[in-house]
Amino acid sequence: MFLINCPYCGERDQQEFKAGGEAHIERPKQPTELSDDEWAEYLFMRKNIKGVQFERWNHAHGCRKWFNMVRDTSNDEIKAIYKMGEKPPTQ
């Protein structure tokens, strides 16, 4: 059970949160301009990395805010947490 440091509320138990899949997949601004393949790329294709992964999380049973997390999926180490719209850490 993770201990997650919500950027708005502080450290809370994992059961207050909901995982929201891969981060930094922006919804295309002009979907109608995209081919089927390009749209499918946005819609369906997700990475499943063993190692450092960028993820979206939601403090569903708390402030309801979404934020980003950098997590090593091989040992569940949370390496960084940052707000939506902020730049991901480079290292």
Next chain:
Amino acid sequence: MTKNLRVKSSEYVDETNRISFKFNGKTYHGFKGDTLASALLANDVHLVGRSFKYHRPRGIMTSGSEEPNAIVQVNPGTNRTEPNVRATEVEIYEGLEASSQNCWPSVEFDIGGINNFLSPFFPAGFYYKTFMWPASFWEKYEFFIRHSAGLGKSPTSSDPDIYDHRNIHCDVLVIGAGISGILAAKNAAKNNFKTLLVDEKNELGGSTIFENNEFNKIDNKTPSEWLKKEIEDIKNIKNLEIKTRTSVAAYHQYNYLLARENLTDHLEAKDKINKIRQRLLKIRAKKVILATGALERPLIFNNNDRPGIMLSSAVKKYSEFYGVACGNKNVFFTNNDSAYESALSLYNKGINVKAIIDIREQSESKIVKKVKEAGINIYWSHTVVDTTGYKRLNSVSIMKLSNDGTSVTGSKISISCDCLGVAGGWTPAVHLYTQSGSKLKFDEEKKVFLPNQNTTEQISVGSCGGDFKIDEIIKNLNQKLKDILNINETDLDSIKVEIDQENSKRNIWLLPSDKPLGKTKPFVDYQNDVTAKDIKLALREGFRSIEHVKRYTTTGMGTDQGKLGNMHALGIIADTAGVKMGELGTTTFRPPYTPLTFGTIVGRNVGKFFDIFRKTPMNDWHVENKAEFENVGQWKRAWYYPIDGETMHQAVQRESKAARGSAGILDASTLGKIDIQGSDASEFLNRVYTNAWSKLAIGKCRYGLMLNEDGMVYDDGVTTRLGENHYIMTTTTGGAANVLGKLEDYLQTEWPELDVYLTSVTDHYATTSLCGPNSKKILKKLIPDLDLSDENFPHMSFKEAHIGNIQCRIMRISFTGEHSYEMNVQASYGKDLWEKCIEAGKEFNITPYGTETMHLLRAEKGFIIVGQDTDGTMTPIDLQMDWIVSKKKYDFIGKRSLYRSDTMREDRKQLVGLLTDDPNIVLEEGAQIVSELNQSPVEMLGHVTSSYFSPNLKKSIALAVVRGGKDMMGKKLFVPMENKNINVTVANPVFYDEKNEKLNA
């Protein structure tokens, strides 16, 4: 007459407090402070169970939670009975009853014992190999296999006890209150860390508390004397909470641990009443100090499992701690010095020690000399090759061990004895350590797996960290404490330790016998009856991975999880396969470390607290009026209101007719309601719904369909514009929370520039739906001054009004196809308004109807229910709802997906109506639809999604999804059922009032 083997009063057992208890129906006596095991041993009872597979007689082997054999059923036949309890962990109390498991008719004479003689036919993998053919017989085999395997009986009546959960947050959690744990906790607490010290036993001190080796001294005292003073000291330290009888079951990531605190299991039945039996502690610790100690290893030799063969450390504990001799003629068998401490402990109490058999060539330590001086016979370089005694050990045979330790030579010597203490060295208890995700490393010199690389704020101290001698323990503990607590000094700096020298041990995983291996029974895993033979067989049959060998032979499985024999299993595999143990690795030690009861896991969440349920403000009225309820998500909704013993069908037919014939009333409070405000609210709705919202006038309502980004229907509902920048959205009952979550997601992550605020107001409003041709008259009676004319208050519009003092939002919207109103009032007025409506509607025979009638009425009208007529694969086009998809809007959630080649296929499943040729046959929801009857395999065209007998149309109606159904109007299809084929015709899904004349009436 039972024998009494109580040898000397012990400070831990209160001989003035005599307790009687029953074991296998016979009454025995023990004292307060005894465990079931120590009390039985004091009565010279060793035989307590039968082994799992061969039904061999088994006795008490250990003195703690690592016990593999003495597994009993506590309080059999009562509602407090519990199976698979270790006799070594049960504290006795007046009236305790326990019985053996896995034997029939009794532990003394067990029919299953025949398996022991048939054991050549039960090798590893016996079940896999034997019960494979024919495959269809497995169910029959399984019945017999399950019946002959005995793991106790679960209680048949409900548990009378109360269980509890508690969350604990602490700076430092110390697990294990032996010498390391006590010193760690003391120093943590004294340095202002909020500290919790837990131990599974009822007393503090671990094994050091009965460590009376005169050659080991701490500050010139024996370790036990010294530790007793420390224990007194820590009881008064603030910041330090101590919990005994508390076993840590699981160690999860981020220092989250689950522990079970046992509060009443040691009390008499009368003292258990109305008390919490066990509490699950959910501990989140900033730092964890593991001081879980080490488990003594047995030695693996022929017939090493007879009652009377015990761990040497256990023999010592029973003698020193409980004042109990485990036998009258004791022999020890060892590969290191620790058995000599046990032997001296017995000798000093006047208990007969006949011999020590040591596989080493010699040892020069002071304690060995002392044993020699005492005149105890020591057989150096000898090993036990066999034992005799079926239900109790009566002799051991020993032979000289060859130099390489692989064979025996010379003549056999037989020593008569009734207890054999076995000492095979120590295994650090790293179970919790590995559960935390940390990795182990094999120490070739000590022959142990040791903590290596920690993943979190954690250290392993004392013998679980590989330090077995007191000087090493103190020295390394001191440094580790300074590191993890980030402090410069501890009170360990000044401790002076003297210890006896100790010669290294001689490690032989599998000891030889004069008989070939195939004719011997050297048990490696006592609980699962796995012998060294089985492990070697697995290797011969090609298994290499330790995880595979574990599953094939079952070694290290069960409640035992390899506490005693795992290292030997690994050692034998490594020796046989010629690999290093470090490369082999270990199997995974799974939680729980010791079993948890279901009660502890569930805590208070039993009965009506099992799951949350939600009630509407009108719930009491529904209950008073004998409604039947159905669960919709977490809601309890009125399903139908039977009168005079009506069946559901009869009630629903009556309610449906009344709602269309005169007036019906429905509690619709469970619908999700989201308040939407902000200057971009209209733009936001444009983006989340398929239809256009900008031009919706204030005071008007509109039905909206919400898609997922993949184009599939996600939710629907009516949204009303209350003001320029203010809307109220309704969602389906089950979808409310998910819709709010989805909308928040888009607002926060994709469109943060939009000025929109969402608030869930589902519970703030109670919703009463009035429907039917007389609904207008009823509302008029309630609000005489409101103009209800079609000009002022047309279908799909909204008015704010007062009913008495109650402010009310009224929408003229309809889910039934009848003229109807949805009235929303503050939740606390919900029941009041409902009752006013009932009163006003009396003259029109107003009929309350439930969800079943609601479903029937909307099906007559062809309105879909998201989640019943859709399943996450239906687009609005598939639903024949093209009219709601805006062609003009540039974008909305899911729009692009509606133009994917797959979603544009003509042969997708599409929503249609179905009419049965025989109007009295009602189709089954979920039934498959085909176009051919004489084809095999036949193509499944789709299935029935909603089906009812319509009392208003006097025929059966159904909605269905059918491949290419849009172009099948009027086509004959078939619904094949088990005994018949039903002929159906594809129809328009709107069965009732296609022109909406009733709605606008």
